[in-house]
Amino acid sequence: MTPTPADLDAIWLTLRLAGTVTVLLLLLGTPLAWWLAHSRARWRGVVNALVALPLILPPTVLGFYLLVALGPDGPLGQLTRSIGLGALPFTFAGLVVGSLIYSLPFVVQPIRDAFIAIGPRPLEVAATLGARPLDAFFSVVLPLARPGFLTATVLGFAHTVGEFGVVLMIGGNIPGETRVVAIQIYDHVEALEYAQAHWLAGGLLLFSFAVLLALHTLNDRQARR
Amino acid sequence: MSRDDALHFSVAIDLPQLRVEAEAALPARGVTALFGPSGSGKTTVLRLLAGLETHGRGRIALGESVWQDDANGIRLPTHRRPIGYVFQEASLFAHLTVRDNLAFALKRARTTEHPVGFDDAVAWLAIDHLLDRRPERLSGGERQRVAIARALLAQPRLLLMDEPLSAVDADGRDAILDTLEQLPERLGIPIVYVSHSIEEVSRLADHLVLMSAGRVLASGPLNTVFTRCDLPLAHGAHAGAVLQARVAEHRDTEHLSCLRFDGGQLLVSTVGRPVGAAVRVRITARDVAIALSAPTDSSVVNHLRAVISAISDDPNPGHCLVTLQVGAAVLLARITVHSCHRLALAPGMAVWALVKGVAVR
Numbered sequence: 001m002t003p004t005p006a007d008l009d010a011i012w013l014t015l016r017l018a019g020t021v022t023v024l025l026l027l028l029g030t031p032l033a034w035w036l037a038h039s040r041a042r043w044r045g046v047v048n049a050l051v052a053l054p055l056i057l058p059p060t061v062l063g064f065y066l067l068v069a070l071g072p073d074g075p076l077g078q079l080t081r082s083i084g085l086g087a088l089p090f091t092f093a094g095l096v097v098g099s100l101i102y103s104l105p106f107v108v109q110p111i112r113d114a115f116i117a118i119g120p121r122p123l124e125v126a127a128t129l130g131a132r133p134l135d136a137f138f139s140v141v142l143p144l145a146r147p148g149f150l151t152a153t154v155l156g157f158a159h160t161v162g163e164f165g166v167v168l169m170i171g172g173n174i175p176g177e178t179r180v181v182a183i184q185i186y187d188h189v190e191a192l193e194y195a196q197a198h199w200l201a202g203g204l205l206l207f208s209f210a211v212l213l214a215l216h217t218l219n220d221r222q223a224r225r
Numbered sequence: 226m227s228r229d230d231a232l233h234f235s236v237a238i239d240l241p242q243l244r245v246e247a248e249a250a251l252p253a254r255g256v257t258a259l260f261g262p263s264g265s266g267k268t269t270v271l272r273l274l275a276g277l278e279t280h281g282r283g284r285i286a287l288g289e290s291v292w293q294d295d296a297n298g299i300r301l302p303t304h305r306r307p308i309g310y311v312f313q314e315a316s317l318f319a320h321l322t323v324r325d326n327l328a329f330a331l332k333r334a335r336t337t338e339h340p341v342g343f344d345d346a347v348a349w350l351a352i353d354h355l356l357d358r359r360p361e362r363l364s365g366g367e368r369q370r371v372a373i374a375r376a377l378l379a380q381p382r383l384l385l386m387d388e389p390l391s392a393v394d395a396d397g398r399d400a401i402l403d404t405l406e407q408l409p410e411r412l413g414i415p416i417v418y419v420s421h422s423i424e425e426v427s428r429l430a431d432h433l434v435l436m437s438a439g440r441v442l443a444s445g446p447l448n449t450v451f452t453r454c455d456l457p458l459a460h461g462a463h464a465g466a467v468l469q470a471r472v473a474e475h476r477d478t479e480h481l482s483c484l485r486f487d488g489g490q491l492l493v494s495t496v497g498r499p500v501g502a503a504v505r506v507r508i509t510a511r512d513v514a515i516a517l518s519a520p521t522d523s524s525v526v527n528h529l530r531a532v533i534s535a536i537s538d539d540p541n542p543g544h545c546l547v548t549l550q551v552g553a554a555v556l557l558a559r560i561t562v563h564s565c566h567r568l569a570l571a572p573g574m575a576v577w578a579l580v581k582g583v584a585v586r
Binding site for chain 1 (some may be wrong): 275276279303304305308309310312316318319320329330334335375376379393419
């Protein structure tokens with residue numbers, strides 16, 4: 001039994017989606033995590049709760065609201081149309097937006113916790129040694145927070161790979177555009193192609209296990225150094 | 226080129242538990258100790274000088290350069306103040322080796338007229354054998370030695386040290402103190418040293434800023450502040466005087482060394498320093514007795530001619546504190562009120578100070 005071209009398309013699309021989302025989340029999530037770790041603003045609690053919301057919210061609920069918001073008449077939809085991006089639902093870009101929100105806590109929380117664990121002292125030390133704040137961030141905070149970033153990268157990527165409900169709601173099932181592996185498996189099962197479904201499902205299972213194993217091994221090694 | 230690098234500061238900050246409001250002018254050379262009980266605001270003042278307390282207000286100037294003057298909207302951020310800062314606990318970067326920790330400072334150093342070289346700092350702090358280790362493989366004393374070397378490599382014009390020896394065991398402490406004693410001469414910059422250990426202060430400091438409840442109680446030369454009867458220091462259990470002396474001769478057969486100071490000489494157990502070397506002696510008030518004539522039949526070796534300059538009450542019941550002028554030096558003697566009356570002691574009287582114990586550093 002070999003994968004069909006449609007299966008390979010779905011795998012490639014999933015990897016592209018997860019890669020894009022992970023990179024974007026690391027870029028956007030790091031400043032957010034920094035703010036959450038250091039701010040004393042009163043509404044920090046609100047932001048923390050919002051960031052954590054995708055952890056417990058049913059993906060279909062999230063997907064539904066995203067569909068409404070991103071739709072042609074939704075507030076975000078009007079925005080994307082006015083800047084010439086068109087409507088995002090049922091496009092790859094729409095999937096990216098949905099996944100950004102869906103996987104946000106998996107990236108932001110480990111980084112935030114790493115920043116909190118580092119504490120203010122290394123930054124103070126760096127400042128007394130003449131390091132400007134940005135210099136201190138890149139030369140001290142980033143290396144010290146490496147385990148947190150590693151966890152964030154792996155969880156963000158893996159979680160996006162495994163996404164189903166949100167995709168179904170705002171992405172639909174367009175081959176090469178929004179049909180990711182999880183949807184493809186669903187399609188196979190619907191069509192009673194269990195062998196094909198096994199092939200993909202087993203692959204995802206192995207992938208997830210391997211990723212987590214690698215993560216723990218790497219973090220253990222880091223801790224022992 | 227000589228430059229007046231005296232440090233003037235007048236700073237204030239409201240902390241949840243304490244309001245700190247401190248003002249002092251410190252000499253351009255040598256070690257100034259910020260001394261006082263825990264919670265008196267010593268560390269906060271040090272952090273204000275470094276610019277680490279963002280809510281601090283006031284004015285800070287080192288010589289001609291103004292680091293902070295909130296009235297005129299001047300405020301250098303920490304990374305632009307030419308300081309070295311040694312934190313109380315180990316503060317080495319855990320992700321870098323000792324060598325890279327030192328290189329971190331050197332790379333970002335402010336240039337000075339008397340730069341401290343990498344090899345100098347490594348040699349002074351004796352950390353040559355640690356260079357390729359990571360901080361977690363170092364003992365408490367080793368970490369602080371590296372932290373001090375790193376602070377020096379930042380090429381500071383002001384060195385700030387916050388109880389650097391509090392996390393170091395007794396052996397390590399002694400070795401580091403030996404090194405610190407030599408720093409003022411090597412660096413030629415002012416050093417501000419926070420401590421609540423009278424030991425460390427009397428060994429290192431030339432100038433003392435006494436703090437209590439967030440305020441400066443007194444600021445002046447070490448022995449002047451130590452022996453002022455209107456300050457709590459003179460009344461503590463460890464009250465005493467610190468004298469600057471020189472090794473005059475070694476009497477090897479008697480295992481004694483003779484030290485000379487501005488008010489006479491002292492015989493002490495052999496000092497491991499060459500003739501001519503400067504040493505500090507600390508004489509606690511309870512180790513000084515008073516006699517009206519030179520005792521010839523006493524086992525006490527050291528007798529010094531003195532004039533009583535003041536007699537004050539002491540919190541210890543039945544005791545009083547006698548301030549003695551010994552040449553240019555000042556000693557304290559804690560004696561019983563009983564003896565004071567029996568000998569009819571009064572200010573202006575010429576007496577003999579019998580020194581029972583001398584701690585040499």
